[in-house]
């Protein structure tokens with residue numbers, strides 16, 4: 001920076017030198033500047049020379065005029081710089097001052113000197129001179145700065161070129177001389193070095209680069225310098241100097257108080273020029289200033305001074321007041337605003353950057369559609385074969401494919417082509433996948449966009465994006481537009497207006513409605529939309545002529561899950577019997593969506609990878625399913641012996657109920673290893689015996705509720721107090737009983753009515769759809785049903801108290817029990833299992849794997865150094881060393897626990 005500033009000063013000197021060159025040329029040679037200035041001033045001084053021998057030729061240094069001695073001292077405001085040693089011209093040292101050459105390569109300093117001397121010799125271009133003059137008189141402005149930049153760059157380039165030309169010429173003339181005098185031996189020795197040194201072009205590049213760069217950076221630095229530091233066209237003086245030098249001599253034209261702390265002195269330039277022609281004060285644009293403490297004190301001082309000089313009132317010096325901000329202040333004042341505008345501009349440009357396709361983008365491209373366009377040839381590889389378990393939905397949507405492929409077939413019969421379809425269903429059921437498969441099969445471009453991408457904080461962006469999306473689609477017909485999560489914009493207008501409404505969303509929806517109406521029948525654009533909440537969509541969206549088809553996609557059935565597993569199993573390595581594997585895992589995953597199934601398969605592969613296995617086995621799938629249902633095992637959670645015993649009896653209560661109630665779900669596995677968040681025990685049942693239950697009768701529900709209460713009832717029967725562990729069971733039981741009463745007409749007292757709850761109806765959020773009296777009746781009926789279930793459960797568990805104890809002890813000992821353990825301990829279940837259950841979990845089928853030994857195989861009481869061998873007896877969560885698996889803890893022995901509990905109590 002220091003170099004740059006030095007450079008900046010040099011360029012300023014250069015400018016000044018050129019401007020004053022003609023005037024300086026008239027100056028007597030050899031006369032040091034201060035002496036010369038003195039001589040001139042004496043010549044024109046208003047006060048007569050006291051000793052009467054003023055020296056016009058300047059050969060004899062004159063003595064100082066009375067009262068003016070300080071003016072010609074080095075610190076005087078009238079002196080323009082330090083004195084030069086006598087007899088030495090300023091040009092002797094080159095144009096560039098010595099201090100600026102410090103730290104600069106000698107060649108560069110020499111080149112700059114040459115360039116500056118050329119400027120001095122040839123003068124500056126007229127345009128540049130005029131601009132500099134304007135700047136000094138009227139101040140710098142961005143337009144002038146830009147002009148100066150252009151002109152100086154141009155000049156620098158010309159200078160550099162002429163310096164290069166000179167160098168080339170000089171080298172050419174030197175070349176023959178050198179060749180003749182050079183020692184041939186020496187030349188061959190240092191051939192390379194010599195060549196480089198003499199190569200004119202090597203030095204050319206050097207000069208060109210250095211000089212132009214230097215001048216350009218110097219100019220930038222100069223501008224910065226002028227921005228930050230007040231202009232050098234002014235100089236500070238003291239009050240005394242002001243008074244003695246200017247005020248007393250009547251040279252002051254006016255005074256301007258700037259920002260109440262500084263006074264700018266405007267002099268009568270002509271008088272000053274005639275009195276002190278060489279003074280900087282004689283130059284236009286130059287002024288002195290001095291600082292003041294307060295305006296009042298300053299005014300008083302000026303008043304007193306003028307009084308003492310007996311200046312008549314009419315001729316008093318005018319004083320004006322002025323508020324002034326520097327460039328820097330202006331920059332600080334406007335900087336944040338400019339930054340803010342810049343940031344908005346940048347963000348909007350970025351927002352527009354994600355837009356797909358062309359089309360008008362509105363202001364800064366905000367209104368451009370964000371839809372991603374997939375090319376059927378490269379991007380969309382999904383086919384209907386990849387979408388499993390939704391045959392009806394596929395059939396419906398295939399019609400769209402045939403329309404896109406063979407539109408004539410429909411049109412010739414006068415059939416109107418459906419405009420679009422809404423795919424609705426729970427999350428992860430494959431709506432997006434189906435839409436992609438439609439695009440993949442029909443081989444047309446596919447625009448995918450999410451409903452939320454239309455919604456932006458700026459008004460008007462949503463409708464504009466919709467317009468842009470459809471405009472793009474029209475350019476690419478035939479094509480498919482898929483709007484995922486359309487409920488973000490397609491919510492019923494009456495519903496969303498509650499609480500203030502949302503005009504932007506409404507107008508986006510209106511635009512979609514308009515665009516969908518706007519296609520003519522020959523336009524082959526199909527609009528598919530996905531949503532989890534078809535019930536909240538606006539009716540206008542669903543009417544024929546817009547989304548004509550409503551395709552509901554439910555969670556897959558047993559067969560559907562089998563097919564989905566089949567699709568995803570293709571991607572992993574397994575040597576299992578695929579038919580059996582698919583059936584078994586499908587039976588274990590009731591209620592799973594396609595996305596859950598994809599996740600289970602992936603988890604299974606991860607479990608196998610942790611075992612460092614070559615292929616994924618059945619146990620890996622079962623562990624993955626447990627993990628997805630119950631969450632991660634929390635072996636780090638250490639329960640006290642008392643707690644463990646309570647959990648064992650609680651789970652045994654559930655298990656016994658499930659075993660002896662006819663309509664309860666058959667047990668697959670029960671474990672007392674804590675899982676997920678808060679579950680201390682875990683039991684796996686197969687609802688509906690593995691089949692898909694479509695209807696449930698009252699008996700099934702009562703048995704299920706009684707089984708759910710089995711945990712708490714068992715605690716009551718085996719301990720003198722109860723724990724907090726049953727709250728989730730109560731939640732399930734109460735919710736089921738409430739639905740029986742308010743929705744399913746299973747209470748005679750309440751009758752056959754349906755009362756929606758608050759999530760179903762917004763009215764119900766604020767007002768109950770029934771009277772206080774009915775509310776009390778509902779409460780009473782719910783209580784009655786739960787009590788009945790409780791009594792049913794208690795009667796069973798009192799009868800089977802011994803069996804509960806046996807199962808609980810075995811659980812404490814083994815931590816995990818399977819169906820075969822239960823058969824071993826309690827005998828076979830009285831009630832027949834469903835066909836699916838027997839097929840995959842009955843006799844002859846491998847026991848359920850997961851986190852514990854199954855099939856009654858005794859578990860080793862002392863595990864090996866890393867726990868049981870993976871796969872051996874379902875040893876569970878033992879990870880291979882190095883993968884961070886904790887060793888499986890030794891099984892808990894009930895007796896030992898009892899002992900520990902006794903000691904703990906003491």
Ligand SMILES: Nc1ncnc2c1ncn2[C@@H]1O[C@H](COP(=O)(O)OP(=O)(O)OP(=O)(O)O)[C@@H](O)[C@H]1O
Pocket residue numbers: 386387388389390425426427428429430431432433434484530531532564567593594595596598
């Ligand atoms: N029927 C199916 N066949 C095969 N895979 C499926 C199926 N359904 C879902 N999947 C798997 O689940 C993933 C997620 O499905 P998709 O994104 O289509 O669900 P979605 O219904 O659109 O969910 P959301 O409603 O949350 O947007 C798919 O990528 C696929 O791997």
